[in-house]
Amino acid sequence: MKLFLFCTLLFNVIPSVTSVNFLENLCLKCNTTVEMVLPANIDTFYTLSDLAIKNLCSKFSDNYEDTCYSVINVPLRIQYNILWTLISPFRELICMPLCIFN
Numbered sequence: 001m002k003l004f005l006f007c008t009l010l011f012n013v014i015p016s017v018t019s020v021n022f023l024e025n026l027c028l029k030c031n032t033t034v035e036m037v038l039p040a041n042i043d044t045f046y047t048l049s050d051l052a053i054k055n056l057c058s059k060f061s062d063n064y065e066d067t068c069y070s071v072i073n074v075p076l077r078i079q080y081n082i083l084w085t086l087i088s089p090f091r092e093l094i095c096m097p098l099c100i101f102n
């Protein structure tokens with residue numbers, strides 16, 4: 001009986017997971033995530049990160065606000081610049097295994 005239930009569940013789950021709609025959604029989510037994390041133009045990331053860091057640092061008093069911004073922003077820009085430079089040429093290839101069926 002347990003084997004029958006397991007097989008029934010398995011045969012119901014696998015087709016829904018491998019359905020075209022599921023793969024299309026996965027491909028779309030992957031592309032959206034890559035576009036947010038690795039935008040085509042690096043300045044887009046810098047603009048958004050500047051706004052987020054300024055918002056975070058504005059919660060501190062005035063004399064700590066500039067220090068907070070510098071301490072967070074400079075290392076973040078350096079690390080992201082290295083990451084973006086290395087990975088950006090392969091942006092289209094990251095989601096290719098998920099989007100191959102489209």
